[in-house]
Amino acid sequence: MSQLKYKRILLKLSGEALAGEGGYGIDPERVHELAQKIKRVRHLDVQVAVVIGAGNIWRGQIGMRHGMDRATADYMGMLATVINALALQDALEQIGCDTRVQTAIEMKAVAEPYIRRRAIRHLEKGRIVILAAGTGNPYFTTDTAAALRAMEIDAEVLIKATKVDAVYDLDPKVNPNARRYEHLTYLDALNMRVGVMDSTALSLCMDNDLPIVVVDLWGESSIERVVLGDDIGTLISS
Template sequence: MPSERADKPKARYKRILLKLSGEALIGDGKYGISPKTLVAIAQEVKDVVELGVEVALTIGGGNIFRGVSGATEGMDRSSADYMGMLATVINSMALQDALEKMGVSTRVQSAIEMHQVAEPYIRRRAIRHLEKGRVVIFAAGTGNPYFTTDTAASLRAMEIHADVLLKATKVDGVYSDDPKKNAAATKFRSLSYLDVLKKNLKVMDSTAISLCMDNDLPIVVFDLTARGNVRRVVVGEDIGTTVGKTQTRAAG
């Protein structure tokens, strides 16, 4: 009779960075954090950790405060962005709590020092945590205003030498247009970095895409709301949209 270890699927990636939006934590609400959704996301992460994959995460803060929208209401952009960074720390602590209740060892590292609640971001320490099997959650973006959490995710992924950046969304990939508004929108199976920039596709902001392109870091955009999708991406199932040097291909 085969052992449980023999039945375990082999992961395609050794080390990943999973980028979550703050809105992913809202669930069915309009803002804040849904405990049910938080547990579901934590379970997705735990499933991947159990495959032996080293997992790092970044989380946005849009469920609590969004810097850009604050700036459009007349607030100073730098102040608004710092408030958004603090919101990501709240989300990171919430996810840390959910993961540790499931027995997953975690560390939160913040780009803005706040020793009472998180470690300061130190690249070598983050890598050491990952090597020991701990999930590392990167909070407070890059620590600088005018940079999005997308850019922070790309930067941290390269700093820790991640094999891939997984961008979790509420749709099943990248489309030529908003599929909720345009039924004729085409889904892409793969996209080149240049096409994402030229077509202005809403994958990640242009700074994040350029960073990934310059360092040849692949991005997989997929639907987080489908249970088990993080694990499916990690074991190499063909879901979502892959952004890299490959030629652009439409799905189907």
């Protein structure tokens, strides 16, 4: 086996990763495909934690546009991430991956409460840990939750697996001349206001020197290539 560059990772996924065409709901076939990708990374002897968004079920901005209170909209989004986490857990366990879901909002009937030391112990035992319900607080995105949890569990990298293969200065689907970046500093990413991650998450990673790698989730072996140290996607670091 090739030498691993990263032995403990936090994988940040959007809710749309679980959705079918149209970007909404949960598509069992897509979830199964995603579970297989995560299993292949785990079989490299990498410790894997996952944070999932909820855009396939609920977007708080829609509620707010109709007068909904921001905190209420955010709490609804947090609960939706738990639904996604349970769907992914089931798919992973169907293919033989020992998995735990931990939630920042306590709901003992369906998942463990998030406890940092317990999450680390699960990782050390080879279990995939899915961290749901964001930070447990409104006004914070799942990107920020991913950055926070990555620091807490001592992850060596935050992998933002998305629908584009790197960070661009413009939307490459709209502008074929968009510039692709292989590396950005945290300040570059903040100044560019890159759309793949919010500024709070970027600032948190910058303050704690946690590298971020942006890759195409559905690219061939994209996540495995990151942990093996291949030059893929965009590295955001100091």
